Amino acid sequence: MKKNPLVLLVDDIPQNIQVLGAILKNQGYSFALTTSGAETYQLLHKTIPDLILLDVMLPDEDGFSICKNLKADERTKDIPVIFLTAKNDTSDKVNGFKVGGVDYITKPFEELEVIERVKNHLQAKLDREQIKAYNKELEVIVEQRTNELLKKERESILAQFIQGVVHNIRGPISSALAANDLIHAMHADLNDKINEGIHGQQLINQLAEVWQILELNSEVLRKMASNLESMLRKSRTDQMQENAICDLNEIIQQELDFLDVDLKFKNQVEKHFHLSVEKLPVFVLQGDIAQIFENLIKNAMDAMYKTPNPMVRIESGSDGSFHWFSVEDNGPGIPEEIIDKIFDSFFTTKPLKSDPNALEQIPIGTGIGLKFCKKTIESYKGKIVVEKGRSIGAKFTVFLPAFDFAH
Ligand SMILES: Nc1ncnc2c1ncn2[C@@H]1O[C@H](COP(=O)(O)OP(=O)(O)OP(=O)(O)O)[C@@H](O)[C@H]1O
Numbered sequence: 001m002k003k004n005p006l007v008l009l010v011d012d013i014p015q016n017i018q019v020l021g022a023i024l025k026n027q028g029y030s031f032a033l034t035t036s037g038a039e040t041y042q043l044l045h046k047t048i049p050d051l052i053l054l055d056v057m058l059p060d061e062d063g064f065s066i067c068k069n070l071k072a073d074e075r076t077k078d079i080p081v082i083f084l085t086a087k088n089d090t091s092d093k094v095n096g097f098k099v100g101g102v103d104y105i106t107k108p109f110e111e112l113e114v115i116e117r118v119k120n121h122l123q124a125k126l127d128r129e130q131i132k133a134y135n136k137e138l139e140v141i142v143e144q145r146t147n148e149l150l151k152k153e154r155e156s157i158l159a160q161f162i163q164g165v166v167h168n169i170r171g172p173i174s175s176a177l178a179a180n181d182l183i184h185a186m187h188a189d190l191n192d193k194i195n196e197g198i199h200g201q202q203l204i205n206q207l208a209e210v211w212q213i214l215e216l217n218s219e220v221l222r223k224m225a226s227n228l229e230s231m232l233r234k235s236r237t238d239q240m241q242e243n244a245i246c247d248l249n250e251i252i253q254q255e256l257d258f259l260d261v262d263l264k265f266k267n268q269v270e271k272h273f274h275l276s277v278e279k280l281p282v283f284v285l286q287g288d289i290a291q292i293f294e295n296l297i298k299n300a301m302d303a304m305y306k307t308p309n310p311m312v313r314i315e316s317g318s319d320g321s322f323h324w325f326s327v328e329d330n331g332p333g334i335p336e337e338i339i340d341k342i343f344d345s346f347f348t349t350k351p352l353k354s355d356p357n358a359l360e361q362i363p364i365g366t367g368i369g370l371k372f373c374k375k376t377i378e379s380y381k382g383k384i385v386v387e388k389g390r391s392i393g394a395k396f397t398v399f400l401p402a403f404d405f406a407h
C-alpha cells in the first residue's frame with residue numbers, strides 16, 4: 001500500500017472527528033478534515049484523497065448529494081466513499097449504495113471495524129489502479145506489436161507483389177527476345193534474296209511473317225507497359241499521405257488490376273464482379289482502402305485453399321449515406337464459436353509459420369488483418385460487417401460514409 005494514504009473525513013460533529021481522527025492517525029494515514037459540502041468541494045479542487053469518510057448529515061448539503069456529485073465528476077469519480085450512518089438506519093445504508101458509496105460504517109464507531117473497512121477499500125482502490133496501469137501498458141505493447149506486424153505484412157505483400165511483377169515480365173521479355181532472334185535469323189536470308197533480286201511471292205510471304213512477329217512483339221510490350229503502369233499507379237497512391245475524394249469502384253478496379261499479377265488469383269479463382277454503375281465517392285487515404293481490400297481478398301483466398309472450385313464475388317453499392325463494397329467467398333465459412341473473436345488482435349486459426357517440409361502449403365497468419373481493417377474503417381466512421389456467404393463461405397461488407405459534396 002502507498003506509504004501515507006490520504007483519508008478525507010467529512011463530518012461536522014466534534015466527537016466523531018475526534019474518535020475517527022485518532023483511529024486514522026494511529027494507523028499511520030494522512031488525514032484531512034472538512035465540515036461541510038462547500039468546504040469539501042473546495043478541498044477536492046486542490047487535492048484528491050485516496051478515500052472519503054462521509055457523514056450523511058451536514059449543515060449545507062446531505063452526504064448523498066455530495067457523493068452523487070463526486071461520482072459525476074471525472075476527477076473524483078474513482079475515490080471510494082464510505083458513509084457514516086446510524087446503526088439502525090437501513091434506508092441510509094441503501095441510499096449510500098445507490099449514489100455510489102462503496103460501504104458504510106455505523107455509529108457509534110467500533111475501532112476494529114473502522115480499521116478493517118478503511119484498509120480493505122484503500123487496498124481495493126490500489127488494486128484497481130494497478131490493473132488500470134497494467135492494462136494501459138498492455139495496450140501500448142499490443143499497439144506496438146500490431147504496428148510492427150502490419151509493417152512486416154506490408155513488406156511481405158510487397159515482396160509477393162514484386163515476385164508477381166517479375167513473373168509477369170520475365171515471360172513476355174523472353175518471348176519478345178525469342179521473336180527478335182527469329183527476325184534476326186531471317187534477316188540474313190532476306191538480305192540475300194533482296195540482293196539477288198528475288199522479289200517473288202516467297203519474299204512477300206517471309207516479310208509478312210516478320211510483320212506478324214513484330215505485331216506480336218508490340219502486343220507483348222504494350223501489355224508489359226500497361227502492367228508496369230498499373231503497378232506504378234498503385235505504388236504512387238499507396239504513398240499518398242492525405243485524405244482525398246476517391247471513387248470506391250476505382251480503388252477496387254485498380255486493386256483488381258494489381259491482384260491480377262498474382263497468377264493464382266488470376267487463373268484459379270472464378271470471379272464475379274458486380275460493381276455499381278454510379279461512382280461511390282468517399283473521403284479517404286486511398287492506400288488504406290486498398291489495404292483493407294487486399295486483406296479481405298487474402299483471407300478469402302486463404303480460406304478457399306482446399307476448396308475445389310474457388311469463387312469470389314465482389315460487389316459494391318450505396319444506401320445513400322453509406323457507400324459499401326463486399327468480398328464474398330465459397331470457402332468453409334467462419335464457425336459460430338469464433339465469429340466474435342475474428343476482429344481481435346492476434347486472433348488467428350492459421351499457423352504463424354509454414355512448415356517447409358509439408359507437402360501442402362497451409363496459409364499462414366498473424367491475426368492482425370481484420371483488426372487493422374476494423375480500426376481503419378472505424379477511423380473513417382464506417383463499419384465492417386461479416387455474415388455467411390449465399391450458400392457457404394463468408395461475406396465481409398465494408399461501409400464508408402458517402403462523401404457529401406454539399407458540405
Ligand atoms: N473469408 C474467411 N473465411 C473463413 N474464415 C475467415 C475469413 N476471413 C477471416 N477468417 C478467420 O478470421 C481469422 C482472423 O483473420 P485475420 O485476417 O485477422 O488474421 P489472419 O488472416 O489469420 O492473419 P493475418 O491477416 O494477420 O495474416 C482467420 O484466422 C480466420 O480464422
Ligand SMILES: [Mg+2]
Nearest residue numbers: 299365369370
Ligand atoms: Mg488475414
